[in-house]
Amino acid sequence: MSAVLEWAINLSLFMLSLAIAFASIRLLRGPTAQDRVVALDSLYISGMLLLLVLGIHFGHHLYFDVALLIALFGFAGSVAMAKFLLRGEVIE
Amino acid sequence: MNPGSIPVWAQWLVALCLVTGALLALIGAFGLLRLRNFFQRIHAPSLGNTLGTWITVAGSVLFFSMQAGRPVWHEVLIGCFIFITAPVTSILLVRAALGRDRRASVSRNDEPTGKTGDEDDGT
Numbered sequence: 066m067s068a069v070l071e072w073a074i075n076l077s078l079f080m081l082s083l084a085i086a087f088a089s090i091r092l093l094r095g096p097t098a099q100d101r102v103v104a105l106d107s108l109y110i111s112g113m114l115l116l117l118v119l120g121i122h123f124g125h126h127l128y129f130d131v132a133l134l135i136a137l138f139g140f141a142g143s144v145a146m147a148k149f150l151l152r153g154e155v156i157e
Numbered sequence: 158m159n160p161g162s163i164p165v166w167a168q169w170l171v172a173l174c175l176v177t178g179a180l181l182a183l184i185g186a187f188g189l190l191r192l193r194n195f196f197q198r199i200h201a202p203s204l205g206n207t208l209g210t211w212i213t214v215a216g217s218v219l220f221f222s223m224q225a226g227r228p229v230w231h232e233v234l235i236g237c238f239i240f241i242t243a244p245v246t247s248i249l250l251v252r253a254a255l256g257r258d259r260r261a262s263v264s265r266n267d268e269p270t271g272k273t274g275d276e277d278d279g280t
Contacts, residue, residue, distance in 0.1 A: 114178060
């Protein structure tokens with residue numbers, strides 16, 4: 066791997082970690098419950114991008130499956146929490 | 158991974174895609190942290206959700222296609238899935254926030270004043 070790609074991977078890993086830190090600050094500090102759900106949504110997307118970048122770093126296909134699973138379950142969790150905030154129950 | 162398998166222009170392109178996608182996700186998270194109320198805050202992370210995810214997926218597709226020597230398309234699944242599901246989550250959350258605000262204001266206006274003493278004064 067060349068120096069350019071290595072440098073870009075390190076820089077994007079750093080920026081995505083910073084994005085995860087910002088989202089966790091909003092998750093802990095959010096005044097309302099919907100703020101926390103939005104922060105959790107942003108957090109799992111940033112974690113999924115982190116896994117894609119790590120997959121390029123190690124050159125392995127396994128990280129794609131983990132990222133796809135995180136996307137699926139993160140969407141299910143966000144929709145469940147939004148439905149709970151909307152109606153007070155998840156499945157009606 | 159063998160280092161010489163990917164041409165230099167593809168390495169530069171993958172590096173540009175990765176840095177741009179991570180920067181968009183960082184801008185979205187920064188807006189989520191800095192904006193004032195909820196209805197402004199929900200706009201910020203959709204930047205990283207849609208464009209940041211697509212650009213990172215494009216870089217990943219280019220990298221693995223160049224590494225394998227054939228087109229590798231299955232990472233587009235993540236991009237399509239996020240592209241479909243992010244607006245659904247946003248719409249549900251905004252609806253939930255509107256309903257919660259309305260219910261909170263109604264219950265605040267409806268509560269009896271002066272009957273039960275000072276138990277609500279601290280809130």
